[in-house]
Amino acid sequence: MTKPPSGPPETVQSLMPDADPGPAPAQPAAPGDGVTDPLALDAGLRRIWATGPGWQRFAAVNHSVVGVRFMVTALVFFTIGGILAMLIRVQLATPDSGFLEPGLYAQVFTMHGTVMMFLFAIPLFEGLAMYLLPKMLGARDMAFPRLSAYGYWCYLFGGTLLIVAMLAGAAPDGGWFMYTPLSSQPFSPGIGADVWLLGVTFVEISAISAAVEITVTILILRAPGMSMDRMPVFAWYMLTVAAMMLVGFPPLILGSILLEAERAFGLPFFDPLRGGDPLLWQHLFWLFGHPEVYIIFLPAAGALSTLIPVFAGRPLAGYRAVVAALVAMAFLSFGLWVHHMYTTGLPHLSLALFSAASTLVAVPTAVQIFAWIATLAQRRPKPEPKARPRTSVSMLHVFGFFFIFVMGGLTGVMLAIVPFDWQAHDTHFVVAHLHYVLIGGFLFPMLAAGYHWLPLISGRAHDGPAARLGFWLVFLGFNGTFFLMHITGLMGMPRRVHAYAPESGWHWLNLISSISSFVMAIGFAVIVIDLLMTLRFGRKAEPDPWQAATLEWAVPTLPPPPYNFAAFPRITGRADKLEPRKIAPVLARGEGYLGFARHGWMETTGVSVARGEPEQIVILPQQTYLPLWSGIATGAVFLSLLFKVYPLAIVAALVVVALFLRWPVGDHAAADRGDLPAGEGALLPLSSEAPVPPAIWALRVLAVAGGALLASLLFGGLFLAIAAPGWPPPVWPDLPVVPGVLAALALAAGWITSRGAARGDVLRGAPMLGAALASNLAVLGAAGWMIAALPPLQDHAAQAVLAAAMIWLGLHAAIGAVLAFNALRRLRSGHVSARRRIDIDLLRLWQAGLLPAGLVVLGFPAALKALALAALP
Amino acid sequence: MSAGTRILVAIAGGFTLWALVFTAVYAGHATGCETGWGLTPGPWGILPLRIVLVLLPVTGLALTLAGLWLLRRGAGLAPRLATTARLLTAAAAVATVYNFAFTAILPLCT
Numbered sequence: 001m002t003k004p005p006s007g008p009p010e011t012v013q014s015l016m017p018d019a020d021p022g023p024a025p026a027q028p029a030a031p032g033d034g035v036t037d038p039l040a041l042d043a044g045l046r047r048i049w050a051t052g053p054g055w056q057r058f059a060a061v062n063h064s065v066v067g068v069r070f071m072v073t074a075l076v077f078f079t080i081g082g083i084l085a086m087l088i089r090v091q092l093a094t095p096d097s098g099f100l101e102p103g104l105y106a107q108v109f110t111m112h113g114t115v116m117m118f119l120f121a122i123p124l125f126e127g128l129a130m131y132l133l134p135k136m137l138g139a140r141d142m143a144f145p146r147l148s149a150y151g152y153w154c155y156l157f158g159g160t161l162l163i164v165a166m167l168a169g170a171a172p173d174g175g176w177f178m179y180t181p182l183s184s185q186p187f188s189p190g191i192g193a194d195v196w197l198l199g200v201t202f203v204e205i206s207a208i209s210a211a212v213e214i215t216v217t218i219l220i221l222r223a224p225g226m227s228m229d230r231m232p233v234f235a236w237y238m239l240t241v242a243a244m245m246l247v248g249f250p251p252l253i254l255g256s257i258l259l260e261a262e263r264a265f266g267l268p269f270f271d272p273l274r275g276g277d278p279l280l281w282q283h284l285f286w287l288f289g290h291p292e293v294y295i296i297f298l299p300a301a302g303a304l305s306t307l308i309p310v311f312a313g314r315p316l317a318g319y320r321a322v323v324a325a326l327v328a329m330a331f332l333s334f335g336l337w338v339h340h341m342y343t344t345g346l347p348h349l350s351l352a353l354f355s356a357a358s359t360l361v362a363v364p365t366a367v368q369i370f371a372w373i374a375t376l377a378q379r380r381p382k383p384e385p386k387a388r389p390r391t392s393v394s395m396l397h398v399f400g401f402f403f404i405f406v407m408g409g410l411t412g413v414m415l416a417i418v419p420f421d422w423q424a425h426d427t428h429f430v431v432a433h434l435h436y437v438l439i440g441g442f443l444f445p446m447l448a449a450g451y452h453w454l455p456l457i458s459g460r461a462h463d464g465p466a467a468r469l470g471f472w473l474v475f476l477g478f479n480g481t482f483f484l485m486h487i488t489g490l491m492g493m494p495r496r497v498h499a500y501a502p503e504s505g506w507h508w509l510n511l512i513s514s515i516s517s518f519v520m521a522i523g524f525a526v527i528v529i530d531l532l533m534t535l536r537f538g539r540k541a542e543p544d545p546w547q548a549a550t551l552e553w554a555v556p557t558l559p560p561p562p563y564n565f566a567a568f569p570r571i572t573g574r575a576d577k578l579e580p581r582k583i584a585p586v587l588a589r590g591e592g593y594l595g596f597a598r599h600g601w602m603e604t605t606g607v608s609v610a611r612g613e614p615e616q617i618v619i620l621p622q623q624t625y626l627p628l629w630s631g632i633a634t635g636a637v638f639l640s641l642l643f644k645v646y647p648l649a650i651v652a653a654l655v656v657v658a659l660f661l662r663w664p665v666g667d668h669a670a671a672d673r674g675d676l677p678a679g680e681g682a683l684l685p686l687s688s689e690a691p692v693p694p695a696i697w698a699l700r701v702l703a704v705a706g707g708a709l710l711a712s713l714l715f716g717g718l719f720l721a722i723a724a725p726g727w728p729p730p731v732w733p734d735l736p737v738v739p740g741v742l743a744a745l746a747l748a749a750g751w752i753t754s755r756g757a758a759r760g761d762v763l764r765g766a767p768m769l770g771a772a773l774a775s776n777l778a779v780l781g782a783a784g785w786m787i788a789a790l791p792p793l794q795d796h797a798a799q800a801v802l803a804a805a806m807i808w809l810g811l812h813a814a815i816g817a818v819l820a821f822n823a824l825r826r827l828r829s830g831h832v833s834a835r836r837r838i839d840i841d842l843l844r845l846w847q848a849g850l851l852p853a854g855l856v857v858l859g860f861p862a863a864l865k866a867l868a869l870a871a872l873p
Numbered sequence: 874m875s876a877g878t879r880i881l882v883a884i885a886g887g888f889t890l891w892a893l894v895f896t897a898v899y900a901g902h903a904t905g906c907e908t909g910w911g912l913t914p915g916p917w918g919i920l921p922l923r924i925v926l927v928l929l930p931v932t933g934l935a936l937t938l939a940g941l942w943l944l945r946r947g948a949g950l951a952p953r954l955a956t957t958a959r960l961l962t963a964a965a966a967v968a969t970v971y972n973f974a975f976t977a978i979l980p981l982c983t
Contacts, residue, residue, distance in 0.1 A: 219877075228880060229951040320953055324960035331888035332968070335895050347982050349902055349926075352975040353895070360968055610876030718900075722907040870908040 038588040041566050042556065044597035049140065049562035051623055059623040061145035062562050063130050066152050068457065070127025073152075074120050077159055081115035084108050086521060089481070093514035095502040105498035106173035107192070111166050113176025114196065117292070118203050119159040121442055125299035126151075126210040128449065129238050131457065133214065135552035136232050138223025138571070140564050140604040141620050143216040143694045144209075146627045146663060151206035151213070153631025158202030161638070165195040172196035175496060177285050178259070180270035180278040185263045194263060194642055197256040202638045204253050208705055211245035214238050216697045220606045220615075223551065224593055224680070225571035227612040232550050232576045233316060236323050237302025240330045241295055246701065247334070248291035250709035255284030258716070258804065264644065266794040267803070269716070275797035277724035279344060280716055286337035287712065294333040294361075296438065298326060300401075300445035301368055306576075307452045308372050308398060310548045312389040315577065317374035318367070325364035325371075332361040342421045351418050358416030365409055369402070392546075393467040397448035400475045401440055408436025411486070426496075429489025435482045447471075447527070454531070455545050459558040460538030466530040473523025480516025484509045544580045553580035556588040567595030568605055570680065571612065593679040601668060605678065606687060606694065614682050616690035619668045630659045661822055664695075664831075664839070672835045689835040699842055703849050706812075710853055713808060714860060717801040721868040728868040729796040735786045735806075735861050743782035743809065747854040750775035750816060754847040757823070758840050765840060766827055772843060773820035776813045779854065783810030798868070802861055809857045812850055819843040876949075883948055883958035887937050887965030891972070894933035898926055898973060906982035922981060930973035937966045 051060040060066065087108050091100045100108060130148055134141055142148050165171050172192040174183040183193045218239045222231070258269040259281060268274035270281050309316045316322060335357035342351060376389050389395065411433040415421050424430060454462050488509045493500065500506055544553040555564055567590045569583060590596060593614065594603050606616040633655040640649035669688035678684040687693040721727055750772050757768035783806045790799040823839040826832050832839055874882070901922075905911050911922030941962045947955035 227951060229953040320956045321960060324957045324964065327884060327957075327961055328888060328964050328968075331885075331892055331965075334892065335972070347902070347906060347980075349975060349979045349981055350899065352979055353899060353902075353972065356972045356975065357895070360971060364964075608877070610880055722904060867904070867908075870910070871904075 038556070038566065038585075038590065041590045041595070041597065042561065042588070045563040045566060046561060048597055048600055048602055051562065056623065058628050059625045061141075061149045061621065061623055061627065063134050063142045063145060063148060064560065064562060064564075066145070066148045067127045067129075067131030069152055070123050070130060070155070073156055073159070074124035074127060077115050077119035077123075077163075080163060081112055081120055082521060082524065084112040084115065086517065088112060089514040089517040091498060092500075092510050094511065095504065095507050096499050100498065102498045103173065106175075106496070107166065107169075107171040109496060110172050110175055110196075111162070114162065114172070114200070115159075116438075117176060117296075118200055119155075119162070121296045121438070122207055122292075123155050123203075124446060125241075125296070125442075126207070126214075128303070128446070128453075129214055129241075129299060130210070132453065132552055133217055133235065133238060134221065134604075135456075135555060135560060135564050136550055136575075137218065137221060137235060138226060138551050138565065138568050138575075138605075139217065139221040140602065142213050143221050143618070144213050144698065146621050146624060147209045147213050149627035150630050151209035153628055154209075154634055155203050155206035157631060157635040158199050158206075158638070161202065161635075161642075162195060162199040165192070165199070170195060177289065178281075179285075180259065180281040183259065183281075184270060184278075185266075191642060194260065197260045197263070198638045198642050201253055201256045201260075202635070204249055204256075205634065207245055207249055208253075208702075211242040211249070211705070212698050212701050214242040215246070215701045216694050218242070219609050219697060220694060221604060221618065222607050222612055223568045223571050223575075224605055224607055224614040224682075225569075225612050226575050226607070228610055230571055230573065230575050230612070232306065233319060233322060234302040234306045234550075237298050237305065237326055240326050241298045241302075243704070244291050244295050244298075244330050244333070246705040247708045248288050248295060250288075250705050251284045251712040252288035254709055254712045254716070255281055255288075258284075260641070261800075261804075264641075267800040268794065268797050269720075269800055269804075271797070272725050274795065275720065275724055275726045275729060276800075277720055277797075279341070279723065280719055282341055282344065283337070283719065284712060284716065286340045287334075290337045290340065291330075291333045293437065294329055297441040298329065300442045300449070301326070303449035303452075304372060304398060304401065304445050305368070306550065307394055307448060307546075307548075308375050309576070310452070310546050311392055311395050311398075312376045312378075313387060313547075314375055314378050316371065317378060318371040322368055322371045325367035328364040329361060332357055332364065336361060336416075339416055339421070342418050343425050355416055355418050359413055362409060362413050362416075369406065372398075372402075392451070393462065393471065394448040394451040396468060396471045397444045397451065400471065401444040401448065403475075404436055404440030404444060404478065406440075408433055408438075408440050412437060424489060426494055427489035428485040428493045428495060431495055432482045432485035432489060435478075435485075439478060439482075447474075450531075452546065453552075454534065455541035455558055456552060456555075457559060458535050458538070459541055460534050461541040461545060462534045462538060464530050464534060466526055466533075470523050470527035470530055473526060474520050475523075477516045477518070477520025477523055481513050481520055484513045484516075488513075543584060548580065549577050551575060551578060551580065551583075554578065554583040554587060556584055565592075566590050567592030567679065569593075593682065595679050599668070605684075606690065614678060614684055616687045616693065617676060617678055617684050618687040618694060621663075626659060626662060630656060633659055657818060661818070661825075664822070664826070669831055669836055671830075672833055685835070688838060693838050695838050696841055696845060699845050706849075707853070710808060710857070713801075713804060714856070717805065717860065717864050718867055720797050720801060721864050722871040724797065726796070727798065727871065728865070729798045731791070732865055732868075733790050733796075733799040733802060734865075735802065736789045739782040739785040739789075740858050743779050743786075744855060744858055746775045746778035746782065746813075747851050750779070750813075751847045751851040754820070754840075754844040758837065758844040762832060762834055762837050762840055763827070766824060769820050769824045769827065769840070769843070772847065773817055773824065776817035776820060779813035780810045780817065783807070783813065798864070801864065805857050805860050809854055812854070816843070816846050816850055819846050879948065880950060880954060880958075883944060883950055883954070884961055886940050886958075887962035888968070890933045890937050890940075891965045891968050894930050894969060894973065897929050898976060901925055901929065902976075902981070912982065920981060923976070926976040926981075927973075930969055930976065933973075934966060934969045937962060937969060941966065 051062050051065050091097050091105055130142055170192050172195055174188055178196055181187055218235050261267045262269050268276040270276045270278050305316055338354040339358045488506045493506050541558045565587050567587045569592045593605050602620040604618050605614050606618040608615050633652055636652035637649050640652055668686055673686050675683040675685050753768045753771040757765035787803050787806050790803055793800045793803050820843055823843050826839040905922040911920055915921050944959050
């Protein structure tokens, strides 16, 4: 526990920048009033927030625990991916090598890319974000701790599925982008491709859940007074990244589902002989794949924007321009996907559109790089205006980032130019470029971030010279490995070849690349050993060891207690210009908002989005095994699909739904509580009684992902109608009118009845809820009727696309039915009242979104037919 | 409009328009070329498809500039957010010009 400073006690208000010295408002009594013993408060809060020992660790939902688990698991997968990379380099070290046979080599490079992209990079930054954001924003946990835990289990099980399949010799071997037709059933007949499609989709559940979690946390779980313009810049980065994930991942999820449906049931979405098109897969994959690069880069850039000012001793230069740049990057990154498809025969005008956008994205990237250089170059504020930035281990990695990422960015601009790309496409030049971007833009910044936040996470100080040795080995080894690939690529060496001829002239360059890669691997090993030694033998870290100015360093101890803060300050200025060393002891005394332990509740403040004014007390869920069981049941669904035991998959899916229905529990929501004291004179409702609780935000955010999925599906259908061969089919698969009209009416009825249930006396809303349930079931039935009326789905992509659209509709109606059933159940069990109406509001919101989306789906068949007929040659 | 919505619109509005124009131009171009719509020269020998593909970004640019004009006094946002919103909207306008100028000059369907 940090010792309180001597002298007159400071209040949390007086420590804020630009603090208003006005008189404190009169306060109603709060449970902690009068209690000033920080040790007693610490003990009380620990009892509520701590994760239990032994088997209870499987019930952990705390964001620090789950965040660290994400990061450690990601590092394990990184090690596996690294070993696979070493195998690749051994194979390519000499011409005509027989070290790996071609089929195994294909599995190795496929798994290397898959592991690094899906099992390492994304989960690592998710874990870091989960760990840091609540501390940085002034909250005790993420908005949905059980969702974090569920996401972790899905990630662990999905990743394990991929690795076990590889060890069993059934790894995917079609490249990490799984292009069709290579990955289609006739050309990849084993289960390797299914493992990829189902395993990655399983893992993506964790990505979507993390995106929802991060978005809602940043929007409403902040310290009082922390308006959006006061947020630390890392929060802006993660908010942007989460939004990108919500839009960027659904196309991949959709593509994986469609390809798996083709492989398992013969629905010909990608088969050109039956109205499909392999290019549809490329579109869907790269609609995800290119934003993915920025999804990986931006969290690392957020870490850089946070730690460079700390080591420079100056505030971030151009904060506003940096925020503008990262938002611009987010948008522009969605306009680049076709630059992976320049050689597919698109018209010149289309190529020009994507080439322009690809070069354009370099501008906001450069804005950030110049902002970081300016931060390092500008004079310090007094009293040390000429002091130089500190050269810590973190800063070494920042240097590595600048050197490598800028080179990767410049080769990216080269590849954005169509004529150059035509020459370098699918060569080792591209391999060099993507590694310069991803390792330079992600790995080096994350290593910098790791060293920066290591004292926070572990409580151990780090100052070992081995870390510097590790950096130089990695830096030199990296450049030795990948710089030479620019040259071999320009000499014509293609990607993904398992051998090359001795007379190719690539031998020595490849040999040096391979030797350098082992230097790099030794460097990583040195870093790992150094970190392990630090964790085991490092001296105890002092509070805020880097003199940082963000709230995560104001926790009472290092590592932080499970509750993060004993109380929350009121933020009155920029949240990246604080004095954590002074704030920490004040908060530890319980001075501020919610500075008490009450009823065993896990309480944190919820604020208004824009101004950060406290609006609700969010009660977070206790430790529970539910996420674990839900993850296991979800895993059973995917395994059943993988082994094609479909009845079991249906049963497991029902178990998942049943488990999810057990999530919305909590004694605090069993009765109206009214507004409760929250400290600092504030009286706030519990989240279960607040007008817009976190669950409503989550549904709004999830609707973005749902919209992206639907848009991708409709795009896919329309793309096939105008671009795929064999359209329209010989007999157009007209859908019957009656179920379509019935579905439209039922959608409207669902919307009206859900609104009716939410209006007036909700306690009398049971009939309306029952009607909403029936409406959704009617939509579900109508969707099934329409699918049943289609000709065999295997015959042509037209009916397969229509069936997919109707399945989307039926699935969403089924979710609406579950929500209506849940609201009815909660109404009957006394968990719903005029103040506690989350369950009904969730249903109302769902139906309000489903009505327009459903009508679009119902109108889609006519649009598809019209377009297909218009495109007749 | 709530304060949160105002922030969202101010910050994301410009590039949302850019994204809409991008989607419309790409989709319109592909559809026009595949269906053969607008490929018969109209008045002054200009293809109707080209007119559509030029008007879409011009409309987007006009709306983006209108948004920039509305933001000139901050639109009720905190100063730092207002500056960020202006920067983003101006960047979106530049991006629209840079990205879609080709629609006026390049061959359409080859």
